[in-house]
Every structure is written in C-alpha cells, then in structure tokens.
Amino acid sequence: MIEISELVKYRRSIRKFLPQVVEPEKIDTLLKSALMAPTSKNSRSWEFVVVDDARLLQKLSLSRPMGSTLLANAPLAIVVLADPSKSDCWLEDAAIASAFLQLQAQDLGLGSCWVQVARRPHNDDITAEQYIRELLQIPGELNVVNVIAIGYKDEERRPYDEAKLAYDKIHRNQF
Ligand SMILES: Cc1cc2nc3c(=O)[nH]c(=O)nc-3n(C[C@H](O)[C@H](O)[C@H](O)COP(=O)(O)O)c2cc1C
Numbered sequence: 001m002i003e004i005s006e007l008v009k010y011r012r013s014i015r016k017f018l019p020q021v022v023e024p025e026k027i028d029t030l031l032k033s034a035l036m037a038p039t040s041k042n043s044r045s046w047e048f049v050v051v052d053d054a055r056l057l058q059k060l061s062l063s064r065p066m067g068s069t070l071l072a073n074a075p076l077a078i079v080v081l082a083d084p085s086k087s088d089c090w091l092e093d094a095a096i097a098s099a100f101l102q103l104q105a106q107d108l109g110l111g112s113c114w115v116q117v118a119r120r121p122h123n124d125d126i127t128a129e130q131y132i133r134e135l136l137q138i139p140g141e142l143n144v145v146n147v148i149a150i151g152y153k154d155e156e157r158r159p160y161d162e163a164k165l166a167y168d169k170i171h172r173n174q175f
Helices: 004-010 024-035 054-060 069-073 090-107 128-136
Strands: 046-051 076-082 111-116 143-151
Touching: 004 090, 024 046, 024 076, 024 090, 046 054, 046 090, 054 069, 054 076, 054 128, 069 111, 069 143, 076 090, 090 111, 090 143, 128 143
Parallel strands: none
Antiparallel strands: 046 076, 076 143, 111 143
C-alpha cells in the first residue's frame, strides 16, 4: 500500500507493456476500485468491459488512426461505458472511475494509459465509438467513453517534479 500522495506523483501514462498477463486477483482489485468510485446521486451510470483477448486487443488498437495503437501490446484493457439515461453526469462518473482505475493500477505495480474514444473518429465514415460498439457488441444506449490500457510496465517514466507543477493554475479566494 502506497500513500495517495506518492501514487499521484508516480502515476504516469504507460504506453509500452510487457507480455506478462495481469493476474485475476489484480483485475478483481482494479474492478473493485472502479465500482467504488463516486457517482452523481449514486447512479452508477457506468459499465465496464474487461478485455484480455489478444485478438480483440489488437482490434481495439485500430479504434483510432493514432492514439490507440498502444492497445496492441497491452495484455488488458478496461472499456469504460456510460449510460446517459441513468445520469446527466454520466461523463463525470465515467471519468472518475477511469482515474480510480489508473491510480489502482499504479498501486498494484501496473502501468496504464487512458485512450480517448468519445468524440474521436475511427475513419472518415464512422466514429471510434461506433467501431468499438460493433466490435464488443455494446448496446446502443451506452456511450463508450474511453479504454484504459493496463499491464506490467515496459518503460520507465519519471514521476512528477513537485517543484515544476503548474502552480499558476491555482487561484486563492478570487481568480
Ligand atoms: C481525457 C484524456 C484523454 C487521453 N487520451 C489519450 C489517448 O487517446 N492516447 C494516449 O496515448 N494518451 C491519452 N491520454 C493520456 C495523456 O496524454 C496523458 O495523461 C498526459 O499527457 C499527461 O501525462 P501523464 O499521464 O504521464 O501524467 C489521455 C488522457 C486523458 C485524461
């Protein structure tokens, strides 16, 4: 167990993964964290698709012309879906669960990266969301927000340097 202040400092987007599979217990811990994320009015407007099939991961990596290629070498992906009929805060709910997944991954010694799906094209004809909906047989009423790629790290990323944080973004009492 690592302190949260260390987790947020050391979590960096990881785009290269070892072929090593993520153990079922770790996947379970990841999913528990997502399911404990706060949601507006406790609506739990999200759904998650766990993908560990190499063929599907390869196809998911083609969701976007760029930006999703890293999924080809990830042993695990969690597709984050949201149901707008359950909450008008579906996007916020999904984003928070995604962040929980990324921090939990770091705590388990795993790397992760957010792959954006919502509002991104697959090609000139269809969206990345339509492509993934078809690939994973996702019901039409659910929105595909992102895919969180997860696995053992095959790259080193430096933690955030606290001295170099964008403190100019912080305003006190008045902007
Ligand atoms: C909403 C959102 C969308 C992102 N989309 C992608 C993406 O499609 N592909 C990708 O490789 N990284 C993506 N990222 C990761 C960001 O590039 C990364 O978080 C940012 O550069 C900061 O680096 P860090 O995560 O190492 O702190 C996304 C992150 C967020 C929060």
